Amino acid sequence: MFGRRSSDGAPQRRVVPQQQASAPVAEVQATVQASRPVPEHAEPQRRHSEEYYDVKTTVFNALIDTIDLTQLAKLDAAAAREEIRDIVSEIIQVKNVVMSIAEQEELLEDICNDVLGYGPLEPLLARDDIADIMVNGANTTFIEVSGKVQKTSVRFADNQQLMNICQRIVSQVGRRVDESSPICDARLPDGSRVNVIAPPLAIDGPALTIRKFKKDRLKLDNLVKFGSITPAGKTVLEIIGRVRCNVLISGGTGSGKTTLLNCLTGCIDHDERIITCEDSAELQLQQPHVVRLETRPPNLEGEGEITMRDLVKNCLRMRPERIIVGEVRGPEAFDLLQAMNTGHDGSMGTLHANSPREAISRLESMIMMGGYALPVKTIREMICGSIDVIVQASRLRDGSRKITHITEVLGMEEETVTLQNLLVYEVTGEDANGKLVGRHRSTGIARPRFWDRAEYYKEEGRLASALAAAEVLDSHGNPLGESHG
Numbered sequence: 001m002f003g004r005r006s007s008d009g010a011p012q013r014r015v016v017p018q019q020q021a022s023a024p025v026a027e028v029q030a031t032v033q034a035s036r037p038v039p040e041h042a043e044p045q046r047r048h049s050e051e052y053y054d055v056k057t058t059v060f061n062a063l064i065d066t067i068d069l070t071q072l073a074k075l076d077a078a079a080a081r082e083e084i085r086d087i088v089s090e091i092i093q094v095k096n097v098v099m100s101i102a103e104q105e106e107l108l109e110d111i112c113n114d115v116l117g118y119g120p121l122e123p124l125l126a127r128d129d130i131a132d133i134m135v136n137g138a139n140t141t142f143i144e145v146s147g148k149v150q151k152t153s154v155r156f157a158d159n160q161q162l163m164n165i166c167q168r169i170v171s172q173v174g175r176r177v178d179e180s181s182p183i184c185d186a187r188l189p190d191g192s193r194v195n196v197i198a199p200p201l202a203i204d205g206p207a208l209t210i211r212k213f214k215k216d217r218l219k220l221d222n223l224v225k226f227g228s229i230t231p232a233g234k235t236v237l238e239i240i241g242r243v244r245c246n247v248l249i250s251g252g253t254g255s256g257k258t259t260l261l262n263c264l265t266g267c268i269d270h271d272e273r274i275i276t277c278e279d280s281a282e283l284q285l286q287q288p289h290v291v292r293l294e295t296r297p298p299n300l301e302g303e304g305e306i307t308m309r310d311l312v313k314n315c316l317r318m319r320p321e322r323i324i325v326g327e328v329r330g331p332e333a334f335d336l337l338q339a340m341n342t343g344h345d346g347s348m349g350t351l352h353a354n355s356p357r358e359a360i361s362r363l364e365s366m367i368m369m370g371g372y373a374l375p376v377k378t379i380r381e382m383i384c385g386s387i388d389v390i391v392q393a394s395r396l397r398d399g400s401r402k403i404t405h406i407t408e409v410l411g412m413e414e415e416t417v418t419l420q421n422l423l424v425y426e427v428t429g430e431d432a433n434g435k436l437v438g439r440h441r442s443t444g445i446a447r448p449r450f451w452d453r454a455e456y457y458k459e460e461g462r463l464a465s466a467l468a469a470a471e472v473l474d475s476h477g478n479p480l481g482e483s484h485g
C-alpha cells in the first residue's frame, strides 16, 4: 500500500508528496457540503447533475494531492484501480460526502477513468456499436451509431482536462499536441484512428475525432444483408477482385471505402504476394502472404517523414503481385498507376470522390500537383491504361451506405475518358420514415471490358449470370438500360 492512515482519519499524502500544498481540509469540506445533496436514487445512465461534477472535482483534487501520479503509473491497471478505490473511499468518508453505494461506484469508475484512462471517453470507447466519436470542446460530444450522428451527454470538466486526455493519447505514439504543434494524428492501442486539433486553431476548444477500429470488419455478405449491394452485385465484385482487375474505390468520408477495399481483398487467391500501404493500418487481410506497410509523420523536429509515395515506390522493389493502397491522396497516384500498368494488375486503392467521373479528375489533379509536366491527354491515357474498374461507395442522406456504381474505364474518346456503368443504384422514393427506397440494377451491359480476364479465370459463366440477374425489367418486360438523364 501507498501510505498509512493518520490517527484522525484524514488521508495522508502517499508515496512522494507533491510540490503544491493541498487545500486545507476544512475549505474543501465546505465546498463539498455546499454542493450537496447529490440525488439519492440516480439512474446510472442519467446526465450528471452539476452537484455531481462539483463533488467529483473536489474528490478528484483531494486525490491528486494525496497520491503521486508517476508512482501510480508504474502499477499495472488493476493494482492502480485498487489503490485509487481505497483512497477515494477514504476521502469520501473523511469529507462526509453523502452518496449512495451506486453513486459512489460511479464516481469511482469516473475518477479511475480520468486518472488512468481516457476519462469521459472511456464508456464511448468501450462501446462496439460506435463508429466515430467527435469531441468539439469540453462540453459537446457527438457519436455516430448506425450511420446516424447523435449528440451525447458526455462532457469534460474543462478544456484543460480534454487537452490532457488528448495529450495522453498522442504521447503513446511518441507525439505531442499543444499550442506550438496543434495538429496531431495518432492511434489508440486498439487501432482506432485519432486526430486532434487544438486551440488556437480550433477556436472553441480542442477538437478530437476518433474513428473506432472495427474488430470484425464487415464482409461482402454483411453488405448484402444491409442492402448496400444485391447478391448479384456481390458476385460481380467478387469476380472483379479475383480476376485481377485494377480497382479504384471512390467515395466520401465514412462512405465505406476502406470496408469495401477490405471486402475486395477477401477475393484474392491465397498464393498471391500482397503488399499494403496505409497511413494507419486498418485493412485486415486474411491471406498468408501479406506485407503491411505504414507511413510515418515527421518527428517533433520535423524530420524522418515517410510518405505514401515513398512506400509505394519501395513496394515496387519488393516483388509484389498486388499493391493495395489504403488511401490515395497525393503524388503516389502516379506511382500506383505505373505499378498497375507494369504487371502488378489486381492492385487496388481508395480515393475521395463523389462519383466515378470525379474520381478520374481527382487522380488527374493529384498527378499534376505532383509536379509531373505531362500533358493532360497523356495523364488521361495513363489512367485509362491502368484503372479497370471504379466502385463508388456513398453514404445516402438517410444514413444508409450503398454501392452506387460499378463502373468500367473503357478508353479515350478524343481527350475524354469514357466510362461505362455496369451496375448502378437509383433512388426511387422515400418511405414514411424518411428511409430512402431504391434499387440496384444492371445497365444491360452483357460483356464488360474485363470479360477476357473473367474467361481466363473461368469466371465468365458466373459473371454472365450475375449481370443477367441484376437486370430490372420495365413495365413492358424489357430490361432498363443505362438512363440518360
Ligand SMILES: Nc1ncnc2c1ncn2[C@@H]1O[C@H](COP(=O)(O)OP(=O)(O)O)[C@@H](O)[C@H]1O
Residues within 6 Å of the ligand: 131, 214, 218, 223, 226, 228, 251, 252, 253, 254, 255, 256, 257, 258, 259, 260, 401, 402
Ligand atoms: N455498407 C455498409 N453498411 C453499413 N455500415 C457500413 C458499411 N460500410 C461501412 N460501414 C461502416 O461505416 C464506417 C465507416 O466505414 P469506412 O469503410 O471506414 O469508411 P471510409 O473508409 O470511406 O471513411 C465503419 O464503421 C463501417 O463499419
Ligand SMILES: [Mg+2]
Residues within 6 Å of the ligand: 257, 258, 259, 327
Ligand atoms: Mg477509410
